[in-house]
Each structure stands twice: as C-alpha cells, then as structure tokens.
Amino acid sequence: MSKQNYSVVLNGVTKSYDDTQVLKSIDMELEKGKFYTLLGPSGCGKTTILRIIAGFTSASSGEVFIEGKKVNQIPANQRKVNTVFQDYALFPHMNVYDNIAFGLSVKKIDKQTIKQKVTEALKLVRLSGYEQRDISEMSGGQKQRVAIARALVNEPDVLLLDEPLSALDLKLRTDMQYELRELQQRLGITFVFVTHDQEEALAMSDWIYVLKEGEIVQSGTPVDIYDEPINRYVADFIGESNIIDAKMIEDYRVEFVGHVFDCEDAGIPSGEAVEVVIRPEDISLTKPEDGQLQAKVDTILFRGVFNEIIAYDEDNNEWMIHTTAKVEEGAQIGLKFEPHEIHVMRFGESEEDFDARLEQYED
Numbered sequence: 358m359s360k361q362n363y364s365v366v367l368n369g370v371t372k373s374y375d376d377t378q379v380l381k382s383i384d385m386e387l388e389k390g391k392f393y394t395l396l397g398p399s400g401c402g403k404t405t406i407l408r409i410i411a412g413f414t415s416a417s418s419g420e421v422f423i424e425g426k427k428v429n430q431i432p433a434n435q436r437k438v439n440t441v442f443q444d445y446a447l448f449p450h451m452n453v454y455d456n457i458a459f460g461l462s463v464k465k466i467d468k469q470t471i472k473q474k475v476t477e478a479l480k481l482v483r484l485s486g487y488e489q490r491d492i493s494e495m496s497g498g499q500k501q502r503v504a505i506a507r508a509l510v511n512e513p514d515v516l517l518l519d520e521p522l523s524a525l526d527l528k529l530r531t532d533m534q535y536e537l538r539e540l541q542q543r544l545g546i547t548f549v550f551v552t553h554d555q556e557e558a559l560a561m562s563d564w565i566y567v568l569k570e571g572e573i574v575q576s577g578t579p580v581d582i583y584d585e586p587i588n589r590y591v592a593d594f595i596g597e598s599n600i601i602d603a604k605m606i607e608d609y610r611v612e613f614v615g616h617v618f619d620c621e622d623a624g625i626p627s628g629e630a631v632e633v634v635i636r637p638e639d640i641s642l643t644k645p646e647d648g649q650l651q652a653k654v655d656t657i658l659f660r661g662v663f664n665e666i667i668a669y670d671e672d673n674n675e676w677m678i679h680t681t682a683k684v685e686e687g688a689q690i691g692l693k694f695e696p697h698e699i700h701v702m703r704f705g706e707s708e709e710d711f712d713a714r715l716e717q718y719e720d
C-alpha cells in the first residue's frame with residue numbers, strides 16, 4: 358500500500374531528551390478507520406508517540422505522515438488530529454456547550470454552524486440536552502464523553518486517546534470500552550488508543566503494538582498476540598500465563614519438568630533451550646494417574662465463573678489453572694495439555710524472525 362492509503366505512517370521515528378533516547382526507531386503503518394492500541398508499562402514511550410503524531414513535540418529523526426502527507430514541519434493546529442487526554446483537560450468554569458464550542462469559536466466559525474456541530478457531537482456521545490450543564494456537575498464518565506465530543510467536533514481524521522478511561526471506576530470503564538469501540542466503528546475514523554491495561558487493549562483493538570523501553574516488541578491482532586506471544590515479556594504482559602523452561606526434542610516434541618510433550622510445530626531445531634507458554638484456561642484437570650504431570654493444589658481463589666488454582670508440580674514449578682472443576686486445597690491432581698495449547702517461544706527472538714518462523718509453521 359502506498360502512504361496515501363494510510364491514516365498515519367511513522368518511518369524510523371526516534372526521540373531523545375538530552376542524552377536519553379526514549380524512542381528507538383519506531384515504524385508504524387496505521388490503516389484508515391481502524392482501532393489501534395499502544396500497550397506497554399509506564400515510561401515505555403506511548404505518550405511520546407501520540408505527542409509526535411499530534412505535533413505537540415517533534416521527532417528527533419524519522420518521518421511522520423498523516424493521510425499521505427509528510428507533517429514533520431506542520432504545526433499541531435494544522436493537523437487533522439485531535440487528542441483526548443487522561444484528565445479530560447476541560448475548562449471547569451465553562452458549561453458543556455462552551456467547552457465543546459471553544460475550538461470552533463477560536464477559528465471564528467459562524468455561530469449557526471458551531472451550534473449545529475456541537476449539537477451533532479453531543480448526540481454522538483449521547484449527551485443531548487446537557488448543553489447548559491456546568492462541567493463541575495458532570496460525572497466522571499460524562500466528563501469523558503464531553504472531552505470526546507470536544508475532539509470530534511473538529512472532524513479529525515485521527516483521534517488520539519491517552520489513557521482516557523483510567524480515571525473511571527471498573528464498571529464505568531467497561532461501559533465506556535463498549536461505547537468507544539462502537540463510536541469508532543460508527544464514525545470510521547482512525548483511533549490510536551494508549552493504555553497500560555492489557556484487558557482494555559484486547560477488548561477494543563483491531564491491532565495492538567506492544568512497547569518496551571521505546572521499542573515495538575510485537576504487533577498484531579489481539580488474538581495473535583494472546584495466542585502467539587513472541588517472548589516472555591509479551592506473554593507476561595498480555596493475560597496470565599504459565600511460562601516454563603523447556604527443551605526442543607524434535608519437531609512437534611518438547612521436554613519440560615522431565616517429561617516429553619507433543620506440541621505445536623515451532624520450527625526450532627532439536628536441542629535448543631526454549632520456554633513454553635500455557636494459558637491457565639488451557640490446562641485440563643484430571644485424576645493424578647491420568648495427568649501428563651502431577652501437581653498438588655496449594656490455593657484456590659473463587660473468581661466468579663471459574664476457580665483460579667495455584668498448584669505445584671513435582672519440580673516445584675508453580676502452575677496457574679482456571680477451571681470450573683471442583684477441587685480441594687492440598688489435593689493431588691493431574692494436568693493435561695492439548696498439543697496446540699503448548700506454545701513454544703525462543704529466547705531473544707526478533708519480531709521479524711518470529712514472523713518468518715510462524716509463517717513457515719502455518720504453511
């Protein structure tokens with residue numbers, strides 16, 4: 358695809374503050390109308406990437422394209438990009454209408470057009486009728502929606518959202534996840550969403566970039582990243598996992614805890630030390646004698662739809678298991694794994710090599 362067909366392209370973008378490099382050659386190609394998430398722990402550079410796209414700060418090197426046009430030299434107010442901030446950044450002394458109208462009034466757009474656009478934006482975020490309310494009289498979720506309306510009123514090509522849900526309580530956050538996703542699909546504009554919350558990223562995104570210390574570690578659909586994490590960092594960050602040291606025995610066979618297991622074909626030579634990832638929900642419990650591994654239940658946590666069991670195998674490895682089966686603390690159990698649930702990872706593999714290996718494996 359040529360750059361024209363992308364909403365945002367970053368080409369080898371770096372950023373340094375004094376001697377510290379906070380972004381190391383970031384490449385991204387964001388298609389129009391999709392929901393992208395930048396996911397990673399605090400300080401990994403997510404916000405810096407948003408600020409570079411918005412034009413609030415410039416890249417130290419590399420190119421930034423928006424809607425096919427190079428924008429490195431274009432100021433923030435001339436980019437068709439708007440940002441929704443974590444703290445909403447609303448004007449507390451203005452009512453809802455004036456907050457949303459502010460940007461348009463500055464641009465000296467006529468009052469009638471402003472009214473029409475504000476009305477439309479309020480309708481989009483389901484706040485029609487709230488025009489005259491003071492910001493101080495709005496709840497957290499409502500303020501969030503005002504902030505989104507204020508961004509949408511400018512009809513941006515790209516909406517950047519910097520941890521917009523983190524100030525909300527859990528229930529409201531889940532509701533807003535649905536709302537945002539639905540809004541994005543209805544509007545068909547490109548969303549770039551920043552979060553350190555992996556559940557949020559999995560639930561909302563078409564495509565996720567996992568970042569670590571200023572670099573993209575892995576990118577892919579939520580399912581790809583959940584099912585095929587490239588390394589321990591991604592596996593740990595996305596969902597709960599059991600990660601066990603292992604050794605490739607031959608194609609389709611891997612050894613861990615002193616036993617040999619059938620596994621997916623990983624395209625990794627025999628004898629190589631690897632790690633296997635097994636998700637807690639992919640382990641079946643059996644009687645000890647029927648299991649491929651034996652373990653002893655240590656603790657059980659009731660999690661609503663399932664029980665979370667922590668058990669220790671014969672080598673004292675800890676296993677987390679999500680199950681609806683009933684077991685007792687202290688009980689001996691068997692663990693069973695389907696070959697395709699045993700995901701093999703190589704140490705220190707680059708994303709390119711990982712992709713090539715998977716491609717070969719999928720053929």
Ligand SMILES: Nc1ncnc2c1ncn2[C@@H]1O[C@H](COP(=O)(O)OP(=O)(O)OP(=O)(O)O)[C@@H](O)[C@H]1O
Nearest residue numbers: 374379397398399400401402403404405406551553
């Ligand atoms: N103006 C600045 N001057 C110096 N260092 C900065 C500046 N802005 C950001 N940094 C540093 O750049 C790194 C990346 O920051 P950034 O805010 O992009 O991370 P983040 O992933 O968004 O984290 P958070 O979720 O905590 O906001 C951090 O180490 C931060 O301290």
